[in-house]
Amino acid sequence: MPSFVITEKCDGCKAQDKTACQYICPNDLMVLNKETNKAYNRAPEMCWECYNCVKICPTQAIEIRGYADFMPLGGYVQPLRSTDSIMWSVRFRNGKIKHFKFPTRTTPEGSASPDAGFNTSTDDLKSPILRTEPESLGTKKIEQL
């Protein structure tokens, strides 16, 4: 099963109205079992392995076991995502390990200001000029064929 929940680590997001993985899964696959208070992937064969549940899980309780119909066992890829970067551990079937760290954003979370300081040069709804243009284009005017 592509994404799976490590039973011991999952705390069901402490019985909030929904778990983090339930909130984020783009394919509506993660569900909370109310009896055991553990999350699970209800249709692993529809999982894209997008890792969004893995990245968001507050207790690092979710991992991916690669699609068994074409991946030999033993590979392991696990991220740790912070507010401005992500760290990846890659373990090969033969035991070799690689680590990577990449930046993810250059501004504080939540701070994206729509206009980003650019002005819009017109109020005319019929003009082809879009919000923040032409300043955000860095040109003086809108091009034509």
Place this chain on the structure above:
Amino acid sequence: MKDFETIEITTDILILGGGMAACGAAFEATHWAKQHNLKVTLVDKAAMDRSGAVAMGLSAINMYIGLKDGDNTIKDYVKYVKNDLMGIARDDLVANIARHVDSSVHLFEKWGLPVWKDEDGKYVHEGRWQVMINGESYKTIVAEAAKNALKELGENGSYYERIFITEPLMDGDRCVGAIGFSVRDNKIYIFRAKSVLVAMGGAVHIFKPRSVGEGLGRSWYPPFNSGASAYFTIKAGAEMTCQEVRFVPVRFKDAYGPVGAWFLLFKSKATNALGEDYMETRAGELKRWAPYGLAKPTPTNLRNYLMMLEVMEGKHPIYMRTDEAIKNIAAKIDDEKERKRKLKKLENEAWEDFLDMTISQALLWASTNIFPDEQPSEIAACEPYFISSHSGASGAWLSGPEDMAPDEYKWGYPQMTTIKGLFAAGDASGASSHKFSSGSFTEGRIAAKSAVSFCVDHPELSSFDSSKIEDLKSNILKPLETFNNHKNYSNDPDINPNFIKPKMFMFRLQKIMDEYSGGVSANFKTSEALLKKGLEFIRYMKEDAEKLAAEDLHELMRCWENIHRLWQAESHIRTMLFRKETRWPGYYFRSDFPEMKEEWKCFANCRWNSETDEWEMSKKDVIDLVEIE
């Protein structure tokens, strides 16, 4: 279904979808709506932070023109797109996106997306149009800006998540809203609007994928894009274009990791099992597809086709020669320290390419001990997808920009379909390929400004016959009722002669499309005889769609996704049948019409007529605003 609450929301501009195009639409619509005191409402089937095709992230922005530095012109881009699509593209629509797209990319960067820069502060390019990014959080950042834009509108701006839109609401020839249901609570949602903007993505899982076990989900394009855009516009009565133009990506085999960085950035070659570069050995074949086959870069479908010819002759596996590419790069650097530094950098870039956008590919390399400097990796053609934002073209037929479109392509507001008040962007709009993430966001902006303009010109809220609402509601919930009515008849909730579950319904569709409509196991070949046979089976499916059954809300969503897929599939078969030639041989090949024909240098359009339940097919002229040399 008495326990379903009905929630009615009245708005001005309704944005359907939550991906790149929808976020662009929200960003743009809010600005103009504020000046005219209008409401903007966005509806997403998932959570905006990670919905749509960019949910996982991306390692590059594939559409950037470089206008401010004079790197390219919008004409250059139109030429590139049109040649890639074998002469079939709407120059006006492509140029309109191209003249605005840089603005979107500059905004992404300001919002916090890390874009790679060289020593002079210029963007690092993967290829002529592609800009490298650290794109793990690309969608999160863009969604944040879109949400903040809606917030700026105060109580006039709102978004709804986890609502699955099923049908358009119509008032004669005008679209006046949409109906759907919550996938989390027993609630039906009715959105009434003055203008409706469709941006619900393309379609996946219409063709049988190569992997059908757990790997079913590892489609190249996400499995949650299920044809909602095409269904919505077709059902509204809009004219569609290029419904035959599927996209077949060639990617690393099975996990479908990206090949762009390897081809463009690292200058890697692909060869057959014997080490022959088929782009060289089969170059003669390209003449058959002139003028497009002889232009550079070679169109995507023709590159596919040359590879497929190798496979048909049994000369596969096909390999990306990563090992040779790395050796070639290393050989060019004399200084050992510098060489080590460069190779370390390259290793990071290669792994980030996967980890940013197709993590499974990293997992596949890890689980099969692949070190790209030591051995090559297999590549293969994926199954077909419907994605007009990439190298496909299927979608709604749209009115062009006032200042660039010829009269034949203009009937009112830019980006408006042939239905009043119904707009489309991203994978929902046809014949404007190669928009990718940045262009889809941009097209959403163009469509949104136009949709606001429509609202201002049509301030009256169109009526919708409320008596129809009850019928629509019971139609949406019917699969739940069907299951309830018959579940006790058999001992297995999935096997019952009175109904069909959505999963098997999807598998049946995939098998028809695969075998009769030119899927992987048919070597992407089809013919009139095969397509007509496929249509017979599609007719049975349309009847059986009435008997879809769902045990819960999640399965109800799966039922509706597959109804949407079915309509996308039918329009695809009908349009392939209509076009009596082979024009994109690496996407599909008509064995009964194996040549490209001048008389078919036109758009193949279709429209479903709700009164007669018949499909009307038509040819539309390709009007060249830019000549391909």
